[in-house]
Amino acid sequence: MGKVGRMKQWILVLLLLSSTLLSACAFKDIDRRLFVSVIGIDPAEKMEEGFKVTLKIAIPFGAIKEASRPTFAYLSEEGETIGEAIRMLETHVDKVLELGHMKTIVVNEELLKGDLQEFMNYFVRRGDLQMIAYVTAARPSAETILRVEPKTEAPASISFYNFFGGTGTESPFIVTTYLFEFRRDYLGEGIDPVLPIMETNEDQSELIVNKSIVIGQKGKTLELDPLLTKQYNSLVHNASGFSYKVNKDGLQLLLNIDHIKMKFKIHSDNGKPSKVIMTINKVGVIGESNKLLSPKKLPYYDQLAEQTLSAKVRELLHKLQEEQLDPFGFGLRYRTTKLHTSNPYKIWKEAYPEIDFDVVMKINLKSTGVTE
Amino acid sequence: MNRFLYYFIILNMIVNIVVEVPKILIDYSHQGAITSIIFALIIGASLTWIIIKLFRPFPGRSLPELLELYTPNWLNKLVLLYFSLNWFIAGSLSITTFTLLLKRFLTPEMSSYIILSSFVVLVSYGVLMKTRSLLNSMEIIMILNIPIVVFLIAKVYLDEAMDWDYVKVAMTYVNNWPNYSAVTAALYPLIGIVNIIIFNRYLISKMDMRLKQLFIVFLTGALILFTTFFIPLGYIGFGISENIQYPWILTSDSVRLKYGLIERFIFIFLLIFLSLSFLNITIHWHVAQKLFEAFYRSKKLIVKGKDLNPYLWLVLFWGITFLVAGRMTEYQLFLLGKYFFNQQPLFLIVLIGSLMLINRGAKKKWAKSAE
Amino acid sequence: MESSSENQQTPDLLLKLAQQLSPTKDIVQTTLQVEGKQAFVLYLKSAVDEIVLHKTVVKPFYETATLEVYASYLDSAPNKKELADEQSILINLTRGNVLVAVQQQYFLLEIRNVGFDEVQQITLEPTIHGAQLGLSESIEVSMNVIRQRYHQPSLVFDTMELKDQSNRAIALVYDKVLVNPRALQLIRKRLENLDFPLILSSGDLQLYLNGNKKSLFPSCMLTERPDRLVYNISSGKIIILVDGSPHAVIAPVVFFDFMISMEDMYHGYWISLLTLFLRYSGLFACIVLPALYVGVTSYTPDVFRTELALTVAASRIGVPYPSYIEVFFMLIFIEFLTEASIRLPTPISATATTVGGLILGTAAVEAALTSNIMIIVVSLVAVSTFVIPINELGFAVRGLRFILLLYTTFFGLAGLAIGLLGIVLFLANKESFGVAYLKLGWKNRTKELGTGKG
Secondary structure: OHHHHHHHHHHHHHHHHHHHHHHOOOOOOHHHEEEEEEEEEEEOOOOOOOEEEEEEEEEOOOOOOOOOOOEEEEEEEEEOOHHHHHHHHHHHOOOEEEOOOOOEEEEEHHHHOOOOHHHHHHHHHOOOOOOOOEEEEEOOOHHHHHOOOOOOOOOOOOHHHHHOOOOOOOOOOOOOOEHHHHHHHHHOOOOOOEEEEEEEOOOOOOEEEEEEEEEOHHHOEEEEOHHHHHHHHHHHOOOOOEEEEEEEOOEEEEEEEEEEEEEEEEEEEOOEEEEEEEEEEEEEEEEEEOOOOOHHHHHHHHHHHHHHHHHHHHHHHHHHHHOOOOOOOHHHHHHHHOOHHHOHHHHHHHHHHHOEEEEEEEEEEEEOOOOO | OOHHHHHHHHHHHHHOOOOHHHHHHHHOOOOOHHHHHHHHHHHHHHHHHHHHHHHOOOOOOOHHHHHHHHOOHHHHHHHHHHHHHHHHHHHHHHHHHHHHHHHHHOOOOOOHHHHHHHHHHHHHHHHHOOHHHHHHHHHHHHHHHHHHHHHHHHHHHHOOOOOHHHHHHHHOOOOOOOOHHHHHHHHHHHHHHHHHHHHHHHOOOOOOOOHHHHHHHHHHHHHHHHHHHHHHHHHHOOOOOOOOOOHHHHHHHOOEOOOOOOOEHHHHHHHHHHHHHHHHHHHHHHHHHHHHHHHOOOHHHEEOOEEOHHHHHHHHHHHHHHHHHHHOOHHHHHHHHHHHHHOHHHHHHHHHHHHHHHHHHHHHHHHHHHO | OOOOOOOOOOOHHHHHHHHHHOOOOOEEEEEEEEOOEEEEEEEEOOOEOHHHHHHHHHHHHHHOOOHHHHHHHHHOOOOEEOOOOHHHHHHHHHOOEEEEEEOOEEEEEEOEOOOOOOEEEOOOOOOOOOOOEEEEOOHHHHHHHHHOOOOOOOEEEEEEEOOOOOOOEEEEEEEOOOOOHHHHHHHHHHHHOOOOOOOOOHHHHHHHHOOOOOOOOOOOEEEOOHHHHHHHHHOOOEEEEEOOOOOEEEEOOOHHHHHOOHHHHHOOHHHHHHHHHHHHHHHHHHHHHHHHHHHHHHOOHHHOOHHHHHHHHHHOOOOOOOHHHHHHHHHHHHHHHHHHHHHOOHHHHHHHHHHHHHHHHHHHHHOOOOOHHHHHHHHHHHHHHOOOOOHHHHHHHHHHHHHHHHHHHHHHHHHHHHHHHHHHHHHHHOEEOOEEOOOOOOOOHHHHOOOOOO
């Protein structure tokens, strides 16, 4: 130790002291921040080009256990860009707007038909925004959806989050798309993103998510009804809890499928893609029936189900093909099969409208349920 | 092979997953990044082998000592200056990039000077530490962190949202010639062994490298480079990643720990890589400081039996780093890093050349003393 | 009494010594006298076992035929001590020796009366299994305890004397085959150069040995467990026993030694692994938690899950102080509590903790002076501090977490991460008697990390 040691100590103390003076600016207590939980984006009403941004802010509230409902505050502002609108909104509140917990981005359906580059840019560029935020389309407008406060919402939890990502409900009707996925597939060549559509009932007490929308390039969109949404979701995301009704010759079966596996392959003829072979394996049980069932006849029921289900998948595929949309990423897959020098994506785009689909459905029903 | 050599090699590999290297490689993803990676792997592994072989005759000796013994004085000083600058810049670059990274993703409101100053006290302490203690702490920090790193990387690999088709598309760009910048960028993570020039003094046994060890180094290098380059593509897409400044940070933010203590992967990722970078910076500057000391040492600075030379160098280090970090934009920093990588071959040539000179000098001396 | 010419005068030495010792009243200077035989005895009543004295010195005087026989009897007594200069005789007298003068011959006999030679109950590091009795305040008994537990001819007791005012006996205990010679040499040197006016017990001896009194982390360990002593002797360490202190000093020690409880040896593999894991996580928690609270709530609340963020924000509503002041206050408060309950007698300390912990804690939350989350954090910290088995490390950690808290308050979460690394660097750079304080002990690791010559 000695003199040098003491000097070292003083230097240390001085350094720390000087940093207290400096660091005062970044220190901000949690109760001086407002947590933006959902952000809604609508087209601007007052100006030509621009957005209307609505923020749903979760207000922390004294005794959570005693509170019956969560409390939210809503802020709206229009601006030419999203960033501008949010900057303006910062002047409307007394605390710092914290976007780090913003986990759902609700976009007006109309906006999806335009160019999305610009506003996506904002979300990706900001460092503190989560890339695992959910993106969803809103009908009729983002603001209406944001202002819905469902009755089932518990205090200190936000129902917008529970819908997606398998956190709360796990329904095959609900498509989950994260921001990074949306960006990747929107900008990527050969695949199109799918967003869930959020709706509300008449008295605005419920949020309803069971439709989805495929977003192609250049504003091409296609809405999938609940059934098709379910088909898509079960194939791509292996969504569990999938059930399907089979109706044949007066026999009604409700299948509960709990395991789905989908693979596809692209066949080429003369250097051109000609056929997509989709193999789907499903394992499940019969959940409901209007007649007595025999376990011995399970293979027969399998066949019945295969026919109707593959027809449904084919319908989905053809519908997408008509609109030249490709949420399955066939084009992307085709690109992986050829060296880039042969420009496979161009070939694919030309071939896609005439391509054949071959759906091989294998259903394996394990039992007829508890009763026969 | 001595375990500390592995630590150096692996530390350098892991630390460089994050910032500059993937950015450069992804920038060249249409122009021969894959072939560059393969090329760099071969060079990197063989360089590691050559350097260890060249050091083998001198156990317990550091490069400055060897230069002093076996090479002419003017050359010795020149080489030392060049090396010390290299190590200083390497450390300074990673400290600045990490500062900007933290500013952007962890504490956006904090000024970069404050973030930098959080490094000052402890990095300086590490630099001034006894070399042997530094080795000990390196071992501990590595052993504590590497399991987490493995977990993090495994998580990124196995996540559902990872789309391997993009990776495969990237692979269709294999038929391009390697690009110089991409090669040097891919080479940089592989040459962690160069720290041996100072640490060799404290490592005496098992300083050999056989085929098996070469294979291990090659394989880990391949794995790390694959991870660095391809995995982000699966999350941010191929062909649209070029305009992303920090591909790996975005990737880490794309992974969700659904049932984790912390839901957002990015924070664990940032903090773990921060720790490893901290270690790497400390090691770089420790080497730089030792080299500078061998280059120039003022007798005037020995006050009351206490050598103040290391402090002088440290003050210089920090002064320059603060100046640079305060003035530079992210893009300038990125360019600077790229230039630094690009001059790497020169560095390696000088290193191997001087080692060969030393070997020759040593042989001559032996021959003389044998007569 | 007739004073004949054959009656010798009390020897000058005895008189001189007695004079030097006066005016203490426990001085005894008598003359044994029978049939012309004469012997002189000088001792301090408070230090000497008078029954033994009577048996071994007084009685034989009357039983032996001549003074020559008596002198040779005393000469061959096992507890006879070598005579040196006056000063050392004086010190020896204070230590419980008896000076006998027979025919111009002087004998110094050690007849100590040690009132505290019972082996003591272990209170500092209690275990369920394992030894229940520790060392004694008497160095001989303590040495006996060790010797009886470690039957090796290579066990060495190296006694010496402290050079301070207390002049206490100390003993270095080690296995001469296994001992780390460099550390032994260092300890010897330090003991010889020890220059402190008064050393009270092994506790402060340990500090002085350290060389650096300002160090936060202990570089010796204090223990009262004989099994720990034996365990450490067998792993080549050096034990220092101090007379009058029931604790022994173990040196050199490394960081990991402080995290071992002797209980670990008595449990099965998985159980001790689990407890070890618990202990390290406790250590980690009590260092990191307060800092983490500040770092997360005040710099990066994004780290929390949203629900947790809202809960924390809610619990902080109305708290007037920034989080770091809150944490500082609560930590200091909990330190008060700990300190109070250590110093107070057991029945009162229970009340203190109840009043302090339960009532004040709840009231503080009610009054919105602090958040409930903070109370949870602070209690967790307090509890996990007690998981550390050795007290000295516990104290060090208590200090350490304030430093880390400070660092995080300035620099946020990144500061926390860097600060933690700094602790590792600091510990790795520390040495305890030439042994690195923190390093991993792999097999043949030392072989790989050698130092080059020159």
